Amino acid sequence: MLEIKNLSKKYEGGPLALDDVSFNIPQGEFLAVIGLSGSGKSTLLRCINRLIEPTAGDIVWNDINVTAASDDELRTVRRKIGMVFQHFNLVSRSSVLTNVLSGRLGYTNPAMSFFNKFSQEDVDNAYKELERVGIAEKAHQRADELSGGQQQRVGIARAMMQNPAIILADEPVASLDPVLAHSIMQHLEKINKEHNVTVLCSLHFLDLVHQYADRAIALNDGKLMFDGPPNEIDDAKFKEIYGKDAERVG
Amino acid sequence: MNNKKSFKKSLGLGLSIAIGIFIFAYAFQVTDVDFGTTRDEVRQTSLTRVLRALAHPDLVEYETSELNVEIPFYLPCPEGETPSLPDNASNEPYITATAACAGPGEMLTVEGFNFPAYVQGPLNFITSSGVKKQLEKFQADADGYFIYEIEVPKRQPVAEAQAIRATVRTNIGGPMWSKNAIATWDKIIETIFIALLATTIGTLIAIPTSFIAARNLMVDNTSPLTSVAFSVIGWLIGIWIGSQTTQWLLTLFEPIADNLALNLAGTFVSFAILYAVLRWSIGTDEDEKASLAKRVTSTIGLAVFGIAFAIFFSISFRAIGTLITEPLGSFGFFGNFIFQLGEIMVMLTPALIAIFFGAFVGSSLSKIGQRISDYMPAAQVKLINILLASIAGAALFALFGAGVEWFYQIANPVKTLYIPAGVGAALGLILAITTTAKSPLPTGLIIYTITRTILNGTRSVEPLVMAIIAVIWVGIGPFAGSLALALHTVAALAKLYSEQVESISAGPIEAVQATGANQLQTIVYAVVPQIIPPYISFTMYRWDINVRMSTIIGFVGGGGIGFLLSQNINLLDYRAASAQMLAIAVVVASMDYISSVIREKFV
Ligand SMILES: Nc1ncnc2c1ncn2[C@@H]1O[C@H](COP(=O)(O)OP(=O)(O)OP(=O)(O)O)[C@@H](O)[C@H]1O
Ligand SMILES: [Mg+2]
Numbered sequence: 001m002l003e004i005k006n007l008s009k010k011y012e013g014g015p016l017a018l019d020d021v022s023f024n025i026p027q028g029e030f031l032a033v034i035g036l037s038g039s040g041k042s043t044l045l046r047c048i049n050r051l052i053e054p055t056a057g058d059i060v061w062n063d064i065n066v067t068a069a070s071d072d073e074l075r076t077v078r079r080k081i082g083m084v085f086q087h088f089n090l091v092s093r094s095s096v097l098t099n100v101l102s103g104r105l106g107y108t109n110p111a112m113s114f115f116n117k118f119s120q121e122d123v124d125n126a127y128k129e130l131e132r133v134g135i136a137e138k139a140h141q142r143a144d145e146l147s148g149g150q151q152q153r154v155g156i157a158r159a160m161m162q163n164p165a166i167i168l169a170d171e172p173v174a175s176l177d178p179v180l181a182h183s184i185m186q187h188l189e190k191i192n193k194e195h196n197v198t199v200l201c202s203l204h205f206l207d208l209v210h211q212y213a214d215r216a217i218a219l220n221d222g223k224l225m226f227d228g229p230p231n232e233i234d235d236a237k238f239k240e241i242y243g244k245d246a247e248r249v250g
Numbered sequence: 251m252n253n254k255k256s257f258k259k260s261l262g263l264g265l266s267i268a269i270g271i272f273i274f275a276y277a278f279q280v281t282d283v284d285f286g287t288t289r290d291e292v293r294q295t296s297l298t299r300v301l302r303a304l305a306h307p308d309l310v311e312y313e314t315s316e317l318n319v320e321i322p323f324y325l326p327c328p329e330g331e332t333p334s335l336p337d338n339a340s341n342e343p344y345i346t347a348t349a350a351c352a353g354p355g356e357m358l359t360v361e362g363f364n365f366p367a368y369v370q371g372p373l374n375f376i377t378s379s380g381v382k383k384q385l386e387k388f389q390a391d392a393d394g395y396f397i398y399e400i401e402v403p404k405r406q407p408v409a410e411a412q413a414i415r416a417t418v419r420t421n422i423g424g425p426m427w428s429k430n431a432i433a434t435w436d437k438i439i440e441t442i443f444i445a446l447l448a449t450t451i452g453t454l455i456a457i458p459t460s461f462i463a464a465r466n467l468m469v470d471n472t473s474p475l476t477s478v479a480f481s482v483i484g485w486l487i488g489i490w491i492g493s494q495t496t497q498w499l500l501t502l503f504e505p506i507a508d509n510l511a512l513n514l515a516g517t518f519v520s521f522a523i524l525y526a527v528l529r530w531s532i533g534t535d536e537d538e539k540a541s542l543a544k545r546v547t548s549t550i551g552l553a554v555f556g557i558a559f560a561i562f563f564s565i566s567f568r569a570i571g572t573l574i575t576e577p578l579g580s581f582g583f584f585g586n587f588i589f590q591l592g593e594i595m596v597m598l599t600p601a602l603i604a605i606f607f608g609a610f611v612g613s614s615l616s617k618i619g620q621r622i623s624d625y626m627p628a629a630q631v632k633l634i635n636i637l638l639a640s641i642a643g644a645a646l647f648a649l650f651g652a653g654v655e656w657f658y659q660i661a662n663p664v665k666t667l668y669i670p671a672g673v674g675a676a677l678g679l680i681l682a683i684t685t686t687a688k689s690p691l692p693t694g695l696i697i698y699t700i701t702r703t704i705l706n707g708t709r710s711v712e713p714l715v716m717a718i719i720a721v722i723w724v725g726i727g728p729f730a731g732s733l734a735l736a737l738h739t740v741a742a743l744a745k746l747y748s749e750q751v752e753s754i755s756a757g758p759i760e761a762v763q764a765t766g767a768n769q770l771q772t773i774v775y776a777v778v779p780q781i782i783p784p785y786i787s788f789t790m791y792r793w794d795i796n797v798r799m800s801t802i803i804g805f806v807g808g809g810g811i812g813f814l815l816s817q818n819i820n821l822l823d824y825r826a827a828s829a830q831m832l833a834i835a836v837v838v839a840s841m842d843y844i845s846s847v848i849r850e851k852f853v
Contacts, residue, residue: 049764051760051763051764068624070620070621070624075766075767075768076766077766078763078764078765078766079765079766080766081764082764082765083761083764083765085757085760085761087757088757089757089758089760089761090758090761091758091761091762091775091776091779091780092758092779092780093779093780093782093783094775094779098775102761102762102765102767102775102776103765104765105762105765105766105767105771105775106765106766106767107766108771110768110770110771111528113767113770113771113774113775114770114774116774155761158761158765161765162765162766
């Protein structure tokens with residue numbers, strides 16, 4: 001269970017990107033986060049693993065207060081939260097395998113990773129994860145030699161190496177074509193269903209939300225505008241979330 | 251309106267031109283510009299002479315055979331009968347003159363016959379005591395004939411016969427490298443190695459420094475005042491303990507310092523234990539963090555055996571180095587290398603141990619401070635802050651006072667101890683009172699700023715100036731040059747490197763941090779892969795600069811070819827100097843080429 005309580009974030013000299021947001025996510029749910037560009041989706045996801053420090057409010061995960069965690073505690077929390085990014089954020093000059101293995105860093109003794117050494121078990125698992133997303137044969141290629149869709153699969157494999165309880169996916173398909181988008185979403189869905197991993201996924205396309213999410217929350221200007229099953233987003237709600245002049249597409 | 255504007259504009263332009271002319275006029279005055287001297291005849295002749303010498307680098311020489319042809323000559327003409335010249339009708343080379351005697355300063359025509367075609371050589375006047383005075387430089391024509399009008403020397407009038415002598419040197423055998431060429435070769439090799447050492451050592455130190463000097467890596471490091479104060483105190487205590495421990499250990503091991511076997515045994519035993527402790531502590535921490543007790547014991551175990559290892563190891567290195575120098579013969583330099591490695595370790599060990607202890611105690615206390623700040627009520631934290639910040643401030647400033655004392659030898663504890671400590675305590679107090687008890691301080695930015703300042707300061711001192719100081723410290727020679735260049739390399743490269751770190755993309759760093767990696771892991775996995783190409787490129791660029799610098803660092807005694815060059819310039823031996831300049835040009839150009847090829851490969 002992940003609880004977000006009265007979360008607010010104000011960027012220095014910037015707007016109130018999150019404004020008193022509260023909601024709960026039971027373990028194993030697929031939650032979509034929607035909203036206009038600039039509404040605070042990325043900010044919300046990054047606050048959860050504290051890549052961004054929230055200004056106020058609490059994030060409680062299985063009775064651990066993430067917002068108050070010390071550096072050491074934060075690392076143990078982070079290693080159970082995988083993250084997938086819109087721009088993949090792979091280390092482009094490193095091999096695919098190394099990128100996937102870096103998902104184990106939270107579990108590895110820093111002295112060992114200094115020598116680029118992972119346990120044999122980790123390496124075997126890395127191959128397995130790559131196999132699962134269908135790019136095992138690319139393991140020794142450089143990450144930037146892969147196509148966008150392939151890179152995102154590496155990103156998912158990296159997150160899965162963490163043996164995560166939660167996956168935060170920030171617009172994981174925004175830079176991919178529709179066919180690839182579905183295949184990536186299916187990977188996330190599979191992880192969600194088979195491993196009971198909570199998935200928080202920000203999305204721009206409502207049809208993807210309808211197809212994959214159990215539940216959706218909507219942000220507008222940092223405020224929580226909607227919290228419920230996707231099929232409850234009717235035209236009135238839609239206009240509330242996206243503004244009066246918005247048109248539904250797709 | 252429009253007219254007024256354009257008038258203003260032209261007035262401004264006119265003024266700027268006037269000011270520009272004024273500035274350049276003044277610059278001419280200040281820099282003593284005098285183009286008249288460039289046309290001066292005396293100066294032009296010396297310029298020509300030097301340029302011609304430079305065009306004839308002293309590189310090769312030949313074994314020569316010398317042929318002397320002479321006639322007796324009286325200066326002045328003796329009283330009574332006039333001496334006659336010897337008859338010459340043979341096919342051998344001979345010279346003859348219009349007269350066999352003359353008064354001082356009189357003119358005389360000298361002819362030479364049967365010389366080898368086109369030979370050159372000096373035509374000398376040989377005094378009675380055998381001193382040569384050059385009259386002319388002759389060159390024979392195709393028939394081996396020459397004729398010159400010469401002036402008889404004005405001095406050395408003696409009664410007995412003196413001589414006029416034509417000397418012909420012919421080269422026999424093939425060309426050989428001249429002494430100067432061999433010396434140049436030796437020194438140019440030395441130069442390249444100075445650059446190599448300076449670049450390697452400088453790079454090794456600059457890499458870790460550049461991470462501390464990179465804003466984007468440091469900006470997120472913040473900690474509350476309690477933790478900062480604890481950490482400062484911890485560092486100071488730790489460094490003290492560390493240096494005491496090394497002292498103690500070194501005296502403890504003193505008796506066996508010469509015993510290679512015991513030292514080797516010590517090396518192996520401590521290495522084995524080190525390894526065991528490492529295995530044990532790293533072992534299998536899967537999901538749970540290792541218990542605190544285990545971590546503390548393993549760290550202490552590591553420290554003890556690390557120190558023992560370092561001491562035994564460095565002493566063994568020195569001993570082995572001495573031992574193998576003799577038997578290796580002409581490869582004895584390898585023994586010296588090992589000995590010097592040992593020496594470096596002996597030198598570094600106390601410093602490293604002190605820093606290690608400082609880091610250990612500092613970070614442990616800092617964690618305690620963090621805990622206090624996290625869990626205790628704000629009022630108590632404030633009190634603790636006030637106390638600790640004063641102590642830390644006092645300690646830091648007392649240290650600063652000790653530095654001042656060392657430089658200026660004031661020998662007055664009021665000025666160098668009590669007042670600084672008081673000021674430090676007051677500053678700490680002010681800091682503790684003005685900051686909110688638990689608010690984080692930008693420690694990362696502070697360390698970043700200090701590092702940058704030191705680097706900028708060091709960088710602005712020219713390597714030549716550093717070399718002067720190094721020469722005083724370690725004596726004239728290439729070692730001084732290497733030290734000076736290495737220091738400058740650290741400062742320059744750390745800055746260039748850190749700018750590269752600042753420009754890498756943040757995405758991968760975020761992604762790696764999100765996996766729960768700590769700072770070291772983030773650097774190894776997300777930062778290092780991104781900076782390898784620019785780092786290689788900058789290192790090669792620096793290598794280039796170091797080769798250039800090492801060619802002139804000898805001017806101030808830093809070894810390398812500059813030493814030879816400055817010597818020859820001072821001796822006005824421009825032909826020899828020319829050889830060195832040529833060598834420098836060749837080396838710099840080829841290093842330039844090599845480094846650009848390597849750079850292209852990696853970027
Ligand atoms: N680092 C930052 N500094 C200052 N303001 C920021 C920063 N990051 C985001 N913001 C602001 O915070 C608000 C929310 O941004 P956020 O990136 O969370 O939006 P988003 O919903 O993810 O948008 P998008 O769909 O375009 O990714 C925006 O107004 C943005 O300008
Ligand atoms: Mg976003």
